[in-house]
Amino acid sequence: MIYRQIEPTLRRLAAGFPILALTGPRQSGKTTLARALFADRPYVSLEDPAERAFAQEDPRGFLARFAAGAVFDEAQRWPDLFSWLQGMVDEVRVPGRFVLTGSQQFGLLAHITQSLAGRVGVAHLLALSVTELSAPPLPPLELDRVLLAGGYPAIHAHAIPPGDWLAAYVETYLERDVRQLVNIVDLNTFQRFLKLCAGRTGQLLNLSALAGEAGISAGTARAWLGVLEASYLVHLLPPYHRNFGKRLVKTPKLYFLDAGLAAWLLGIRDPTTLALHPLRGALFETLIVSEVLKHRRNAGAPPDLYFWRDNNGLEADLLIEEGAALQPVEIKSGRTVTPDYIRAAQKAGRILGDAGRLPWLVHGGEDTYERSGVRVVGWRSLGAALAGS
Structure with a gap:
C-alpha cells in the first residue's frame, strides 16, 4: 500500500x-x-x-x-x-x-x-501528494506525468491509463453524485459547465460569466459549484482577509484539486499537447496550490491559504498563513529560473514589508536554493520545504 x-x-x-x-x-x-x-x-x-x-x-x-x-x-x-x-x-x-x-x-x-x-x-484525505507519489514502490516521477495523471491512487497503484480512469471517474462518480444532489435536466449542460470550470482553474471566479457561457442561471452555477466544492473537486482560494490597505480584488480564485482531472476535462491527453497548451502554466499553478492544501490537510491543519492583489500592483499567487506569520509564494511553471521570475517573487515579498518571511519561488525545475532574497524551490522539493517551514 x-x-x-x-x-x-x-x-x-x-x-x-x-x-x-x-x-x-x-x-x-x-x-x-x-x-x-x-x-x-x-x-x-x-x-x-x-x-x-x-x-x-x-x-x-x-x-x-x-x-x-x-x-x-x-x-x-x-x-x-x-x-x-x-x-x-x-x-x-x-x-x-x-x-x-x-x-x-x-x-x-x-x-x-x-x-x-x-x-x-x-x-x-485528498488525492496523493507529490511526496507520496515519489516514494517506492512507485516509479520515478516526472512533472508532465503528474500534470496529466493527477494523484488519484488507483491510476498509480494499478497502472491504469489516466485517460481511461478519469473518463470513468467523471461518468461513474461525478455525474452520479451530482444528480443525487441537484436536479439536472440536461446532463450535457453540466458536462459543459464542468469543462468550463476546468478552463478557469487558476483564474478569478466570475460566476455570472461562467453561468452565461454554460447557458444556465447564476443561481444554478452557484449551486453546481457548491457541489463541486463539497465533493473536493474544486477549491475557492479567497483573497487575504486582513486589510493591508485598499484591495483591488475581492473575489476568489477557482482551482481544481487535481491537475490531472482538470487536464483531462480540457482535452489534454499527451505530453506534446500539454507542452503547447496555453493553460499549462495554470495547470502547474493548480498542482502547486493543491499540494500546499494537501500538506495542510494531511497535518490536520485548516487550509488558511489566500492570494493577494492590490491596486498598487503587488501580487502573490499564494499566501500561507501560519499563526501570525505569512509565507508569500510565487508560482512559475518554467524549468529555468529567470531574472523575471526572481523579480516577481521579490515583488510578492514586498506585500509584507521588512517583517515578512523570505518569499518563495516555486518553479517547474529541480533546483532549490536562495538567490537575491528569494528562496527558490523546485516543484519536487515543495513537500520538504513545507515540512521545514
Whole structure:
C-alpha cells in the first residue's frame, strides 16, 4: 500500500477522540487507509444493502456486534448511526473506538455537527501528494506525468491509463453524485459547465460569466459549484482577509484539486499537447496550490491559504498563513529560473514589508536554493520545504 502522510494525524486523532471521521473526494483512498490503519476493528460497509437493512430494522441488534468498536464505511448512508454512536461513546468513552468514512457532499460532516460535536476528530484525505507519489514502490516521477495523471491512487497503484480512469471517474462518480444532489435536466449542460470550470482553474471566479457561457442561471452555477466544492473537486482560494490597505480584488480564485482531472476535462491527453497548451502554466499553478492544501490537510491543519492583489500592483499567487506569520509564494511553471521570475517573487515579498518571511519561488525545475532574497524551490522539493517551514 502507498504510504499516506495523513497517517500520523489519524493516529493522533484516534488517540484523543472516541470517534474518528475520515472524509474526502471519491476514490482518494479513504477505505483502503482506514482498513489498513485500523485492521484490528471489524469493517462494515453501509453501502451493503443487507447491512444497511439490518441497521435500519434493528439498530440495537446491529450495533451490539460492534460494542468494542468498528470501521463504518460510507457512514452517511445510515443517518441514524450518528445518534446511536453518541449514546454509546457517552456511556463508554474509549479513544479511537469507532472510525467513520464517507463523503462530505452526502452529509457526513452535517451529521457529525448535529450529533457528535466534541466526540469526533475529523480528517480530510485528498488525492496523493507529490511526496507520496515519489516514494517506492512507485516509479520515478516526472512533472508532465503528474500534470496529466493527477494523484488519484488507483491510476498509480494499478497502472491504469489516466485517460481511461478519469473518463470513468467523471461518468461513474461525478455525474452520479451530482444528480443525487441537484436536479439536472440536461446532463450535457453540466458536462459543459464542468469543462468550463476546468478552463478557469487558476483564474478569478466570475460566476455570472461562467453561468452565461454554460447557458444556465447564476443561481444554478452557484449551486453546481457548491457541489463541486463539497465533493473536493474544486477549491475557492479567497483573497487575504486582513486589510493591508485598499484591495483591488475581492473575489476568489477557482482551482481544481487535481491537475490531472482538470487536464483531462480540457482535452489534454499527451505530453506534446500539454507542452503547447496555453493553460499549462495554470495547470502547474493548480498542482502547486493543491499540494500546499494537501500538506495542510494531511497535518490536520485548516487550509488558511489566500492570494493577494492590490491596486498598487503587488501580487502573490499564494499566501500561507501560519499563526501570525505569512509565507508569500510565487508560482512559475518554467524549468529555468529567470531574472523575471526572481523579480516577481521579490515583488510578492514586498506585500509584507521588512517583517515578512523570505518569499518563495516555486518553479517547474529541480533546483532549490536562495538567490537575491528569494528562496527558490523546485516543484519536487515543495513537500520538504513545507515540512521545514
